[in-house]
Amino acid sequence: MPVKRSRSWLTIALLLATSALPIALPVTASATSGSSDSNVYVDAAAGNDGNPGTSARPFRTIGKAAEKAVANSRHGTATTIVIQPGTYREAISLGSAAQQQQASITFQSAEAGTVFVSGADVWAGWKSDAEVGAYSHSLPFQSGACSTPQNWPNNLAPIVLRREMIIVNDQVLAQVVSRGELADNTFFVDDAAGEIVIRPPANTDMTRAKIEVAVRPKLFESHGYDNLVLHGLVFTKAASCAPTAAISIYGGTGDRVDNVTASWNSWAGILLNNVANATVSHLRAVHNGGSGLLGYKVKNSQLTDVETSANNWRGIKGNFHDFELAGAKFLRTHDVQLVNFKARENNTFGLWFDTDDANIVIKNSSFSRNLFYGIFLEANQGPIAIQDSKFCENGAEGVRVQNSDRVTLSGNIFYGNQVAQIFVDGRMSARNGKDWESGEPFAAAGHNLTLQGNTFVATDPGQVLFGTSQSSPDNSRGFFTTLSSDGNTFYHTATTGILQYDAGGINHKARNLDLDSWRNSTGQDVHSSFVAPSPDAAGVCASL
Numbered sequence: 001m002p003v004k005r006s007r008s009w010l011t012i013a014l015l016l017a018t019s020a021l022p023i024a025l026p027v028t029a030s031a032t033s034g035s036s037d038s039n040v041y042v043d044a045a046a047g048n049d050g051n052p053g054t055s056a057r058p059f060r061t062i063g064k065a066a067e068k069a070v071a072n073s074r075h076g077t078a079t080t081i082v083i084q085p086g087t088y089r090e091a092i093s094l095g096s097a098a099q100q101q102q103a104s105i106t107f108q109s110a111e112a113g114t115v116f117v118s119g120a121d122v123w124a125g126w127k128s129d130a131e132v133g134a135y136s137h138s139l140p141f142q143s144g145a146c147s148t149p150q151n152w153p154n155n156l157a158p159i160v161l162r163r164e165m166i167i168v169n170d171q172v173l174a175q176v177v178s179r180g181e182l183a184d185n186t187f188f189v190d191d192a193a194g195e196i197v198i199r200p201p202a203n204t205d206m207t208r209a210k211i212e213v214a215v216r217p218k219l220f221e222s223h224g225y226d227n228l229v230l231h232g233l234v235f236t237k238a239a240s241c242a243p244t245a246a247i248s249i250y251g252g253t254g255d256r257v258d259n260v261t262a263s264w265n266s267w268a269g270i271l272l273n274n275v276a277n278a279t280v281s282h283l284r285a286v287h288n289g290g291s292g293l294l295g296y297k298v299k300n301s302q303l304t305d306v307e308t309s310a311n312n313w314r315g316i317k318g319n320f321h322d323f324e325l326a327g328a329k330f331l332r333t334h335d336v337q338l339v340n341f342k343a344r345e346n347n348t349f350g351l352w353f354d355t356d357d358a359n360i361v362i363k364n365s366s367f368s369r370n371l372f373y374g375i376f377l378e379a380n381q382g383p384i385a386i387q388d389s390k391f392c393e394n395g396a397e398g399v400r401v402q403n404s405d406r407v408t409l410s411g412n413i414f415y416g417n418q419v420a421q422i423f424v425d426g427r428m429s430a431r432n433g434k435d436w437e438s439g440e441p442f443a444a445a446g447h448n449l450t451l452q453g454n455t456f457v458a459t460d461p462g463q464v465l466f467g468t469s470q471s472s473p474d475n476s477r478g479f480f481t482t483l484s485s486d487g488n489t490f491y492h493t494a495t496t497g498i499l500q501y502d503a504g505g506i507n508h509k510a511r512n513l514d515l516d517s518w519r520n521s522t523g524q525d526v527h528s529s530f531v532a533p534s535p536d537a538a539g540v541c542a543s544l
Helices: 008-015 062-074 313-317 473-482 515-522 537-542
Strands: 036-042 077-083 086-088 092-096 105-109 115-118 120-122 135-138 166-168 174-176 186-190 195-199 211-214 220-223 229-231 233-236 245-250 256-258 261-263 268-273 279-281 284-286 293-296 299-304 328-331 334-339 342-344 351-354 358-363 366-368 375-380 384-387 390-392 399-404 407-410 413-415 420-426 431-434 441-444 450-452 455-458 464-470 484-486 489-492 499-501 511-513
Touching: 036 062, 062 077, 062 092, 062 105, 166 195, 174 313, 233 245, 245 261, 261 268, 268 284, 358 375, 375 384, 375 431, 390 537, 399 407, 413 420, 413 537, 420 455, 420 473, 455 464, 455 537, 464 473, 499 515, 511 515
Parallel strands: 036 077, 077 105, 086 115, 092 220, 105 229, 115 233, 174 186, 220 245, 229 256, 233 261, 245 268, 256 279, 261 284, 268 293, 279 299, 293 328, 299 334, 328 351, 334 358, 342 366, 351 375, 358 384, 366 390, 375 399, 384 407, 390 413, 399 420, 407 450, 413 455, 420 464, 450 484, 455 489, 464 499
Antiparallel strands: 120 211, 135 195, 166 211, 186 195, 431 441, 499 511
16 A cells, blocks of 8 residues: 655654664663752642642642742752642643753652543533433533644545544543534534534433543643653543644653553654653553654664554544554654564554664564554665564554665564565665765665564465565666575465565566575575464464
8 A cells, every 4th residue: 555655744843843783772860960859749639739849738730840840950959740649630841941951850650550641621511402312511612623734635534633532431432523423422513503512321320420521732741851751640631633742752861751651642642852862661652543652853762661552543533544643653763672562453554664764673572453564664774673573463564665775574473464474665766865863865775675584474365475566677686686585484374375576667567476486586585484383373463
């Protein structure tokens, strides 16, 4: 499936002003050298923003604590904000740290997973509507559709440009765009009448129901803070327009995101923009309306035990599933490791590295049952190494390589991915770009692919194990003369025509070859085998 290259990253950067190679892991300092430390306490139930923020007399809001922490940071005092369990219906902004003395700021849940930063408020006063089983509430503000982001497609479906969310007794209702579509578990925003109409689940007791309405578009934002820490927090129900994220971290070195969840937000979960030496661990960016995780100019960073699953629930309602969307998407990312990364059941791609990505290592990870590709590698100079990972039953290729050089796949399991387990798209001669750090130009043509020690299994006659399409004989020669493939296990339960060879050209069709014919045509896979693998690939994938 051809995919239009995203330009939205350039928009974001302008609007916001800003083979496995060894990678230096980030070192996070707890505070600026020579700084003192301070603890500030927050308790939504027992606190008051008129208090001094001590353990005995805590603040009520995280925002008030953030104000004190920012003031401390400017004077060289590191601050840990300790937040008691509860729901905090507020948005937190640290503003800009540019040209200010800084010490670290830590947002710390007293008990991980019990602090909810919510973009929704509880609304009372719902009235029976003319629609049977429906209830309505006037809008105290002008809502309306979001604007189409600059350089995005101009034909986005109306549902994609909405931002509203309604949650009844912790159940998220589905949004519809006309009264005629209302049914149980849905809602409609009637802009002309200035009201919201909901059809809650059947048998809902509206006299006792908790009805939340998403009203805040952003939940956390920082600009340029070094050694920022987010730990143990849940960010949810942001009323975000595309392309906004609930959590946005711009700039900064040594930032750490640990045991954080971004879920059930109207668009993206979390954005990392121009960050370096960052550590992201145990992040769950799941069930977001657009992408789960977005990264732009992420440098020398490590992401461990990250999950980006079940995202793009809003986009898919409008048949919008590519352009800038993925469980996780990175652009111009250098020197980054992803370890134990999981992308499952996204209504789009699992993981997308788009343009000028270099020195990337992905290992011990899994990409399963995504609507399209497990991983999409587009217009990258590389190297990109994918090791000891699993690609299972994705709706398109397990890995799609499109004009990305120096890609190495080793020790991976591919099972039951539609179209092909791996597909190399050589229909463009090269993609030109510039390395954002060095300024050096590159032309990525999809050469120097290495396949070593992988297991490829398919069960459907329409699936091949290796697929390719080459636009010209020159492209084909460039690809196959730089290909290195050996020690792989190939197996197909329905056919022996498992490996595609395309000599290139307008009138040439790719031929599906058995392993012996592939060896004769390419000189590759001398020590590879066609045999049912052990362990059983289907069993491995069933456990994901």
